[in-house]
Amino acid sequence: MQQFYKDRLSRHQTKLIRYLKYVFNDHVVLISSFLLGGFGLYYSDLVKTLDSRFILGKPLIGLIWLMALFTGHLATLMKDADKVFLLPKERQMTAYLKAAYRHSLVLPLSFLLLAAGISMPLLVAVARSSILDFAIFVLMLWLLKASHLLQQFNPCFLANQKTQKKEQLIWLLLALVAIISSLYLHSLAGLLVAIVSLIIQFSATKKTFATKNLDWENMISNEQQRMKRIYQFINMFTDVPGISGKVKRRRLFDGLLNKIKKTSENTYLYLYSRSFVRGAEYSGLFIRLTLVGIIVLIFLNEFMLVLIVSLVIIYLIGFQMIPMYGQFDYMVMTELYPLNNQAKKKAVNTLVRLLLLIVGVIFSLLALIVLPNKLDSLMVIAAIFVEILLFTTLYLPSRLRKIDRF
Structure with missing residues (x-):
């Protein structure tokens, strides 16, 4: 089943690459260069004027990190026909979902690196953080994202909705505690909380895999919604089959x-x-x-x-x-x-x-x-x-x- 996921992922990536060449065309790259250049110039001048007396610095960084944790979703690549043709393989789907999880960990890491990299000059200005702290911050965020992706397995299984919402709330509270601890106590304190969050979520997910049956309809629906969001973004740059712009009276x-x-x-x-x-x-x-x-x-x-x-x-x-x-x-x-x-x-x-x-x-x-x-x-x-x-x-x-x- 792992090889099956790899084959499906390869076809999926080939399809997206055909669209991405229209998204990242010369004009978008040119605009992005000016936008990033202008932002970088303004940000550089701003950071030079700040010091530890800027009390909004750490809350702003914490907000950026928390928002970055919500980028990237579990990519199961499930299709509507799977609920019929893969149903006899339900007990073997564990390997398939694990492969999906490993793949889903890669893309969020780039967003987390970007978020940490953007916030680091501000953090150096207001808290005198070091390069070692930066590495610990990135690792903390990645572990929090890893536990978040594990939590996203819950809708794939037949389970109590209240239990799923409770686990979401626990993850959010632990993420807030980890971010606040790393900013106001010590970088290692946040990393420790992130490790605890991952252990808790890993234990809960392992139990779910062992005791629950797959919710095929919900799993396929979630994947379709994920792909719809991707295609809606691409549709802003080029036509995507099945996605059309809305017409409004105005x-x-x-x-x-x-x-x-x-x-x-x-x-x-x-x-x-x-x-x-x-x-x-x-x-x-x-x-x-x-x-x-x-x-x-x-x-x-x-x-x-x-x-x-x-x-x-x-x-x-x-x-x-x-x-x-x-x-x-x-x-x-x-x-x-x-x-x-x-x-x-x-x-x-x-x-x-x-x-x-x-x-x-x-x-x-x-x-x-x-x-x-x-x-x-x-x-x-x-x-x-x-x-x-x-x-x-x-x-x-x-x-x-x-x-x-x-």
Whole structure:
């Protein structure tokens, strides 16, 4: 059964890798670099101003660690047909679930390392912790996560719901005690509590495996929910079979859409505008990129950084809106419209220009706020609107012509 899990895991990972190349594309990497760079610069400057008198430091670190413990879930990779075809192998499923547990321990370790690494400069500033303490903190968090994953075996078995909730509460209390002990007493104190938590949960899980039968329906349902969350995240970057964006009425924007004159020349403009407002694909992308830009710019006060981030985010927003041009090519009714492709191009150009102008105004206001030199602010504002002009008059029409040729 261990080999069966490995084969299923291999197919699962191959499938995810095909999607991840769309998630971690050049634009996402570029945005992430600016975001991390801006955060790192701000965080570095902030830590230099803190010392042991900053009483919120340890509670903030404890909150970050506790949140990190909830990342990563037990990956059983169960499928709906398993409740029929694997039922005769129920007694052998122990080896399968143990293999799932070992695999599920790997990914959370990276998140825990990241959480501990981010919090360590702050911890050094407020508590003078050492590299040895860092290693102990990571080990403590990993042991707490190991006991948390063991606790997630409970829904896989037919058991009393009250007992399962009681074990969840015990794990949470022990995790809080371990984190608080490590921050306020000694790093080894937290590690000791984490070891106790793992021993308690291991004993309870061992008893569950020996005395309880599998709850196939619940186990499969939990795995389906886990995969649904993963696919919903991937769906923000590319289409995933079986996952579609939600369409909402959004009456709030009816007043804006009604300002579009009801003429044949504006057919595509209304269609693209209504689709943008009601759909989640392009509007969600627009909102996310805009928020990323706002968050980064808030923490910057240098001319070149503000200029580069503003121009890059605006370009990325415009670039990500280009596929909107072919959004309705699959619909037969659009082929019956007595309108040519020039009307489509004009509509997309008008909508993209409006969206970029909205972002340009927001970034311009932020530049006026964050930059101490107003001349620098004016230069950033001028560069923003020149970029929007060049993008919508030269680059976008050229890209749309290339799309038509293909």
